Amino acid sequence: MPSEFALIRRHFTRPARHTDLAVGDDAALIRPAPGMQLAISTDMLVAGTHFFADTNPTDLGWKTLAVNVSDLAAMGAQPRWVVLAASLPGADEAWIEAFAGGFFACCEAFDIDAIGGDTTRGPLNLCPTIFGEVPTGAAITRSGAKPGDDLWVSGAPGRAALGLAHLRGETHLADTYRDDCLAALHRPQPRVALGLGLRGIASAMLDVSDGLLGDLDHILECSGVGAVIDEANLPLAPLVAACGDPARAFAACTGGGDDYELLFTAPPTQRAALADLSARLALPLHRIGSITPATRGLHLRDTSGTLRELAARGYDHFGNGA
Numbered sequence: 001m002p003s004e005f006a007l008i009r010r011h012f013t014r015p016a017r018h019t020d021l022a023v024g025d026d027a028a029l030i031r032p033a034p035g036m037q038l039a040i041s042t043d044m045l046v047a048g049t050h051f052f053a054d055t056n057p058t059d060l061g062w063k064t065l066a067v068n069v070s071d072l073a074a075m076g077a078q079p080r081w082v083v084l085a086a087s088l089p090g091a092d093e094a095w096i097e098a099f100a101g102g103f104f105a106c107c108e109a110f111d112i113d114a115i116g117g118d119t120t121r122g123p124l125n126l127c128p129t130i131f132g133e134v135p136t137g138a139a140i141t142r143s144g145a146k147p148g149d150d151l152w153v154s155g156a157p158g159r160a161a162l163g164l165a166h167l168r169g170e171t172h173l174a175d176t177y178r179d180d181c182l183a184a185l186h187r188p189q190p191r192v193a194l195g196l197g198l199r200g201i202a203s204a205m206l207d208v209s210d211g212l213l214g215d216l217d218h219i220l221e222c223s224g225v226g227a228v229i230d231e232a233n234l235p236l237a238p239l240v241a242a243c244g245d246p247a248r249a250f251a252a253c254t255g256g257g258d259d260y261e262l263l264f265t266a267p268p269t270q271r272a273a274l275a276d277l278s279a280r281l282a283l284p285l286h287r288i289g290s291i292t293p294a295t296r297g298l299h300l301r302d303t304s305g306t307l308r309e310l311a312a313r314g315y316d317h318f319g320n321g322a
Contacts, residue, residue, distance in 0.1 A: 018080050019113045028115035030081055036133040039077035043068045047124035052167075057095045059186040060126075061102025066188045067209065068130040069110050070260040073195035074207040076140040077132035081115050082107070085129075087122035110192055138199050140264070145204035145223035149265040151216075151289040152274065154191055157208050158239045158249065159184035161256020165248070177242035188260040197277045198264060205264035211255040213310060215263055217298070223265075226296040229254075229289040229310070232303050265291055 021029035032038055045064055047053045065082060072079045084103070088096070107114055112130070163181035165171045173181055191207075198205060204219050220227055231250075239249035266274060271287070278285040289301075299307045 017111070017113055019115050022113060022115040028081070028083070030115065030131065032133055035136055037136050037139065039072050039075050039132040039134050039139060040129065041068055041071035042127060042129040043071060044125065044127040046126075053124065056186065057098040058102035058105075061099040061104075062106045062187050063102075064099075064126045065103050065106040065112070065128055065130075066190050067260060068128045069106065069112070069190040069192060070188065070207045070209070072130060072132040073190045073192045074140070074205050074262060075132075075134060076138060076195045076199045076202075076205070077134040078196065079110050079112050079130060079132045079192065081113050081131040083115055083129050084117035085127045086117065086119050087125040088119060089124055090121065110190065135199075140195070140198060140202050140205040142204050142206055142219050142222035144202075145219050145225050145265040145291050146267075147225055147291055147293050148268070149203055149291040150268055150271070150287050151227055151229070151263075151265055151291060153208065153212065153235075153261055153263045153286050153288055154194055154283055155259065155261040156235045156238050156253075156284070157212050157259040157261045158236075158252035158254075158256050159242070160188065160258040161252035162239060162243055162248075164256075164258070165243075165252070171243045171245065171248060173242050174244070177238070181242060184259060188258070190260055191262045191283070193281055194262055194277070194283060197281065198262070198266075201270045201273055201277070202264040202266050205262055208259050208261045208263050209257055211257040212263060213254045213298070214257070219263070219265065220294070220298060223291075224294050226292040226294050226298060227289055228292055228296075228299045228301055228307070230301050232301075233286060233288045235284065235286050235288075 019028060019030055045051060045067070051060060051063070068082065069079050104114070159181045162171065162173060163185035166173045166178060166181065195205070204223055206215055206218055208215050216227060234250070234253055236246070236249050236253055239252055240246050243249060274285055298310045300310050301307050
């Protein structure tokens with residue numbers, strides 16, 4: 001059986017592009033470019049909580065890094081480096097090779113150096129820490145939303161939730177949509193280019209990892225504002241077409257999570273710039289509501305124009321009983 005260090009050398013050592021010293025010493029050495037701040041995030045994936053234990057290891061390798069890349073995209077940062085700590089049940093080299101293949105495919109896709117980490121025996125648990133660069137003062141945080149700002153979301157949030165429901169036997173997806181929803185679940189596409197393009201445009205931003213409403217609540221709390229969501233502007237049509245159930249489509253879009261789309265606010269004066277950015281990236285951007293004073297809370301305007309109060313319904317690892 002190969003040793004821990006042999007496994008690291010064989011499967012997790014690659015040439016570095018942005019790094020002074022990478023894998024193989026007691027610590028890595030990195031040097032941010034002049035005028036840049038470091039953006040750092042970590043996001044743990046645990047078998048049975050974040051993924052099924054029998055998930056395809058190549059897909060899991062991709063997703064393990066992609067969900068962390070998304071956190072930097074949500075700050076308008078350029079990903080550069082990652083370290084990976086992994087607890088593995090055993091030295092299953094075929095599984096590790098497949099996992100590493102997916103992990104490094106994501107590294108290549110987003111020009112990231114893997115510069116170190118650690119492995120140990122234990123329950124399957126994957127914990128990357130990612131580092132990126134953003135010009136000093138240019139990071140987009142959760143705290144900049146202002147009353148009167150538009151509320152936007154990218155792509156089609158809810159596809160991953162429908163893919164998960166399909167795997168659990170809770171719904172049946174139409175053949176023409178099934179693969180897309182499963183790909184959204186297993187191979188999320190971090191919106192790095194969008195995040196970079198939103199520097200100087202978005203006033204507040206985060207990624208949709210725990211459900212649109214739950215994640216929106218973080219912006220509202222950090223910014224001290226409220227919001228109105230327009231049901232008619234939510235990108236529900238492809239979700240309804242996929243599952244044939246408008247109620248499930250609405251729940252997936254607003255509370256499903258795991259899509260890693262970007263939810264952001266911007267002044268109405270930026271609508272033309274956002275239309276140009278959407279066209280340039282070939283990525284739909286949906287204006288789904290507006291920011292209001294905090295005293296108004298969070299409301300949904302339904303298709304008849306009636307306002308009703310909403311409660312945040314995103315995933316919580318402790319509040320949801322996980």
